[in-house]
Amino acid sequence: MNRAPHPGESATRSTVRSTAGAAGARPVVVGRPVGARLVDGLPSSPPPPHWRAGEQTLRLLTVATAAAVAALLTGHAWLLALAAGPAVLLALAAPGRTRPTELSADSTAEPRRCFEGEPVTVHVTVRHDGRTGRLDPTLALGPGVTLDxxxxxxxxxxxxxxxxxxxxxxxxVIDVDVHDAGGLTRRTVRNDLGTVDVFPVPSAAHLTPIPVRLPERIGEHTTAHEGTGTEVIGVRPHVPGERQRRIHWPSTTRRDAVQINQFTAERAADAVVLLDTLADFRDATTGLRSLDETLRAATGLTRSYLRRHDRIGLxxxxxTLRWLNAGSGDRQFYRMVESVLEVRQDRPQRGAAVPRIPLPVLPGHALVYAFTPLADQRILDVLGQVRERGNPLVVVEVPAxxxxARPxxxxxxxxxxxWHAEREAMRSTLRxxxxxxxxxxxxxxxxxxxxxLLRRTITGAAR
Incomplete structure (x- = not known):
């Protein structure tokens, strides 16, 4: 029973050949890809900084050498003419002063921030100060990136x-072999294509359960208390100073006394998303990863709360313990996602104690959503910290x-x-x-x- 390795490990390093083949579509290579190559893994050593013999030069030298050796072994002088031919061609096609002395490459990528599956266009420009021939690129893609x-x-x-x-x-990283005008020599220039931030596609979510106690801040959630909302919960006798537009005329007529509408108070909610990144498992059947689905579900809930003008933290x-204080607005969504984009590079230590959650991260009475595959017992310690502080807590299990298993x-x-018994035991412990x-x-x-959750009362523990 083997688990899939973490996406950051070398075993899962994305290669163009394997990834494109598994998807059923090979990369589309257009234009003049005479020497275009796709290699596996990022290069570790820089390319040679000087001009060196090209493939055409090596072929001509091979023919000349073979002809000269054959002439010496057989004693046939006419074979020397075959050796002289390539030498003459090399002399005629020598680059001379037209070969560039300075070469450089730079690249631009658009966009640098996108969602999953969206294309990123990269343009690599080779700059030089002389005459050049063809360009032969060698491309090494980073892990998780696929060439289209x-x-x-x-x-x-x-x-x-x-x-x-x-x-x-x-x-x-891309290495571009720049040939001279005659194609006899070549020089390699390297360019690092940089990084790109890929945001998860949020899961569809519209419901926003709220806890019993809400902060005293005007919002869109209806509470059970009387206030200045829009939903009528009853009527009461008129008190001097009340606005006349709040008079409920049908009750006033029946009771022969002025009756005033009672409205519910509308408050904003505070929520915190707690992500369990202690483990990342891949489903052997669907190929889905628990960490991917965890963040997609969390971003869907985040967007739903932000649309109601609530505050939400992370x-x-x-x-590595990462956190972001609760905030509101559209920019909070991108701040939250950017703060966890590098969790794939984290290396959780097995058996290591989880750190304490900072106090400012959990506002008083904020509803905490814990997204977890329930695959690591240490998450129970983290949830225990939340309960100790009295915050209402909801666990959203993302199946890993x-x-x-062989049948x-x-x-x-x-x-x-x-495996099933352990996860059921964790669910029973939480309930x-x-x-x-x-x-x-x-x-x-x-x-x-x-x-x-809409049919039950979400309360926190006593502080």
Missing amino acids: ALSVTATGVDLVVHADSWGRWQLG VAVGG GEPA DDETDALALRL GRGIPVARHTPGETLDLALAP
Whole structure:
């Protein structure tokens, strides 16, 4: 029963050949890709900084050498003419003073911030001060990046790439072999394509459950208390000083006394998203990763709360504790996502104690949503910290998928039963503490998991 390695490990390093082949579509190579190559893994050593013999020169020298050796071995003088021919061609095609003395390459990528699956166009420009021939690019893509199209022009290389999952990805490195006008020598220039921020596509979510106690801040959530809202909850006798437009005329007529409408108070809510990044598992059947689905569901809930003008913060527990204080507005959504784009590079230590959550991260009575696959026992310690501070808590379970088990292997079957038993024990422990557990199925709207919470009271523990 083997788990898929973390996306940052070398075993999952994305290659153009394997990724494009698995998707059923090879990269589209257009233009003049005479020497275009796609290699696996990022280069570790810089290219040679000087001009060196090209492929055409090596072929001519091979022919000349073979002819000269054959003439010496056989004693046939006419073979020397075959050796002299390539030498004459090399002399006639010598680059001379037209060969560039300065070469450089720069690149631009648009856009640098995009969502999953959106194309990123990269243009690499080769600058020089002389005459050049063809350009032969060698492209090494970073992990998580897939090539869609490549074209070679007279002045550079154009690429179209995309990333299938969210994160801060390195686009890769490109080496461009610049040949002289005669094609006899070449020189390599390297350019780092930089990084791109890929945001997750938020899951569909519209429901925003609220806790019993809300902060004294005007918002759009209806409470059970009387206030200056828009929803009528009853009528009461008129008090001198009340506005006449609040008079409820039908009750006033029936009771022969002025009656005033009672409205509910509308308040804004504070929420905090707690992400469990202690582990990242891949479903053996669907190929979905728990970390990908966790952030997609969390961003869907975040966007739903922000649309109601609520405040929402973030805590990511994993190799590195990351947090963002609660805020509101559209910019808060992007700040939250950018703060966790690098969690794939974190290396959680097995068995290490989880750090304490800073006090300012959890506002008083803020509703905490913990998105977790329930695959690591340490998340129970984190949830215990939240309960100690009295915050109402909801656990959203993101299934990590069952481990790959051979159907005829008794050991795998036993391990699979233990896996299910351990997760059920964690659910029972949470429910025993009064913490609701909502199970979210990837691909479905998050509202299906949160709808039962609307029929119950979400309270926190006593401080």
